[in-house]
Amino acid sequence: MRRFVLLLTTLALVAGMAMLPTSARAAVELRLVVWDGDESLRVLQQVTRDFERAHPGIKVRLENVDYRYFFQRLLTQIAGNSAPDVAMLDPQNMQMFAKRGTLLPLDPLIAETPDFRLEEYYEPIVSVHRWEGTLYVLPRDIAPIGLIYYNKRLFREAGLAEPDGSWTWDFEPRPELGSRCFTHVMSRLTRRDAGGKVRQWGFAPSWTGAFTDTVVFSQGARYVDDPEAFDRMNFTDPRVVRAFDFVASLANEKKWMPSQSELTSVVQSTAVDLFISQRVAMYQCGIWDVPKIRKALQPGSPDFFEWDITLAPGYKDPVTGTVSRAAPTGGSGYGVLASTRYPKEAWLLTQWMAGEPGMRAMAKAGIAQPAIKRLAQGEDWIPGPNTPLEQRYPANRIVTDVAAQQVVFPPTADYWMEVSGLVFSKTEPIYLGTATAEEALTEGQRIASTRLETILKEEALPPFDWRIGGVAGFALLAATIAWVYGPELRKKRSSAQRLENRLSLLFLSPWILGTLFFAVGPMIFSLLMSFSKWDIIQAADYRGLGNYNEALFQDPRFWTTVKVTGVYTLVSVPLGMVFALALALLLNTKVRGMPIYRTFFYLPALASAVASALIWRKIFQPEGGLLNAALFGSDGRGDLFGVASWLAPGGELPNWLGDERLALPSLIIMSLWGVGGSMVILLAGLQGIPDYYYEAATLDGAGIWSKFRVVTLPLVSPSLFFTLITGVIGSLQVFTQAFVMTQGGPNDSTRFYMLHLYDQSFGSLRMGYASALAWLLFVAVFVATRLQWRLNKYVYYEGAA
């Protein structure tokens, strides 16, 4: 045994040494971080290699991080003073970096570069990347969502002329306008079967919200007064209210468009798959879906049909008769980090990536519409006679040029995400048909305005004093040590006890050293930050008890999240333990092939999280979902054990993840799937019970139940106790399920405490406040564990020291 340990340690040390950085550095190495997926990444790698060839002496290291984690990583690296040199950024996130001095202003660099022509770029995407008049991000692409993809065959079959982009929408269909009325076209393209069920929708939005935006913006309304720094919101504007009601009615009453839940429950992405499988005749999206459709609909394949794109409809003012068009958009670019050691080289790279070489490559691959107008009108982007056949679709790509001039960017103010989130969590019931737009938007605007006031209130705060903080930290550490050892000081210790104490330190030393090295510092740091206002990038200010006060008495979401998390824990932990124990007992029986069964039962814990999330969305899907099929039968009329009629008295199929009463129970059901870990622990516990205990009990005439009660339960109780304690700790910090499945919705019904904490920390850059939330959670978990520890006296430890 000892030799074995020695061998392993040596091996580990050798391997550790081998991993130390050894690579020699090139003259200049630039780090470039992007969030592109695989396909764009291949293009970008080519572009950066071309750059290296054109600029010998500069090496580029291309790092790719998905958008969902991009900013968390970037912020952490900025805080750790090891930021990349050039980073991809978009209008929604640009301001939070620009404002805090992390980005290099580009105007001086442009002035020094005589052959650089900013006026060649589309004006809207340049101006949206300015903050207080200064340009911080060089745009790479513009991505208007104002495009309608349409199925030519279905238009022909319905006897409708193909849209030329001049169409308008209206609140009611206007048959007299024929195919020039979008609403009419939508209704004509909807097909129902004999039972009245929709077989083919006329239209689908990629995101219901983006279509609502189109309706709002084309009427001339905007959500806020000043996109760069607003202090008022217009969600109660009658045009906005009308837009929400209109979009909801298209899905719920008219059924010309799939509803929000019908869309989100279709898994392999959304509207584009309905389009490819010809279940919708047209849908709204940006240009980025093109490669996917091209791949799925290759000319000559059986699934192929003719398709094209056109402009989203405008709105014709009934009084003045003028038509106005506007659509929401995305877009992105590159910014140079102020901390870079090589600003000149970084600017060269930025010009290359967000200039002609980068844009032409992306355009050729059909991935992104160039931000330079000339390129967006050139043959790299618009199909011409030299375009290869597979790149001919869509033919009408010239409309993207028009669309790029009618875009409305989301507000760039860095508090927009948080404040609008409060409104949009209230608008989900509108789409579900359970609230009117009037009441939901009024309520949302009220909550959001209060929050906005809190955010905009400038508090005069003194800088955080790190000397006092350091002293407080050490005092805390000392107090903890005193708490642990204080009571022992008064006791008289024998020499044997002293020896045991010294020896125990040896055994404990890895953990004690590790804790002192890696854990104590960060924990104390976060505790100190909980008394501060800290935005991660700039120095912290001292806020006293302000964060705690805000959490307990002002935060509109705090108590909601406490309730959601509490209910989840109280239900899912006991349920999970019973389920895990039942499975463990089942797997502890003597049946041939048990190793195989055990592996199968553990598969959910081994499967990738992405795959599991996908399956669960399929299971909970209202139409065609497995759960509803089991309860209601495939025709939707069955009634398993009367559950169906209890769940859905109205006869509508329950929408598990989309219904605010069912979303949390759905996540609890899902958590049962993840009991594999507890199951294995309990199984290991069961395996430790010697057979002769059972034999003895049998001799005493015990039945199955009393054997379970007298032998199994006590002997497995240490494992059960473990699963209880760690289960509660884990589920009070539950995060991933809601992050992946529901993002806290609908109407905050699955907004777990940790989700809120995460949004506050890396989303709103309020790390001080997030730390206070974390320490409040710490206290709650500590108290909960303390209470459960009383059960320890019922736990049977055979070898307790």
Place this chain on the structure above:
Amino acid sequence: MSARRDAMRTRLALSFGKVTLIMLLALGCLVFAMPVYTSFAMSLKTPSELATTAAWSWPKQPTWANYEEVLSNPSVNFFRLFWNTVTISTLGTIGTVLSASLVAYAFAKMNFSGRDRLFAVLLSTMMLPAIVTMIPTYILFKELHWVNTMLPLTVPAFFGGGAFNIFLLRQFFMGIPKELDEAAKIEGAGHWTIYSRVVMPLSGSALATVGVFCFIYNWRDFMGPLIYLNDPQLQTLETGLATYNSLRAEQWHLLMAGSILVTIPLIVIFFLGQRYFVKGISMTGLK
């Protein structure tokens, strides 16, 4: 005559119980195999078939093309990622099993001053959400010049291996009958001997459990490699394959092929490891 009938009845009842058992097990297999089966079915489809068929339908013409693409994609070097992941997971597991078992032994079998309160301190390190300690931890590793190496992902495992694993091992160690270590003590054995000769050999099932958990945890860890490793050459499978799962540009066919390739080693590890889950009994039965 009646005795024989009784015996027959018991045998019938037994086999009836057995049949129910096997049916339950088979049903469980069916349910729990869903995610892996579905990923597998999806990984064998062409992109256009994926877009137009139900997720769990079996492909009309299964194809290995997606696997070929994942294994040969130059921008996401699978074999490189695989090797990195194996290194990190193995080191993390070795470190955890060694150091957590030492610490757990002290908490379970030694009677030192302040033990119970120190244990409360141990548990409390699990109670603070990692999000708020992420930045200071990053700064710490940055100051040690460990960023962009595998050290932040492996070295801490050798220092305790985490409260979860220590707690788990402690629960198992406390179940080892006291008579065993007392007998060893009488024979003059010290704590090190009891730890290495009595407790560790008897804890095969617990150590295998911790080892398997730890390996899976490291294998699937996403946040750690994401934050600490910048170099594309140092990435792990989980961060590398996330390239196929980028927002708005998911490539389900490659993503699913990749996720099957990532899961297979874990299935093998679990299958091999679970033999040791059983090992505990025969030993404790010796008492």
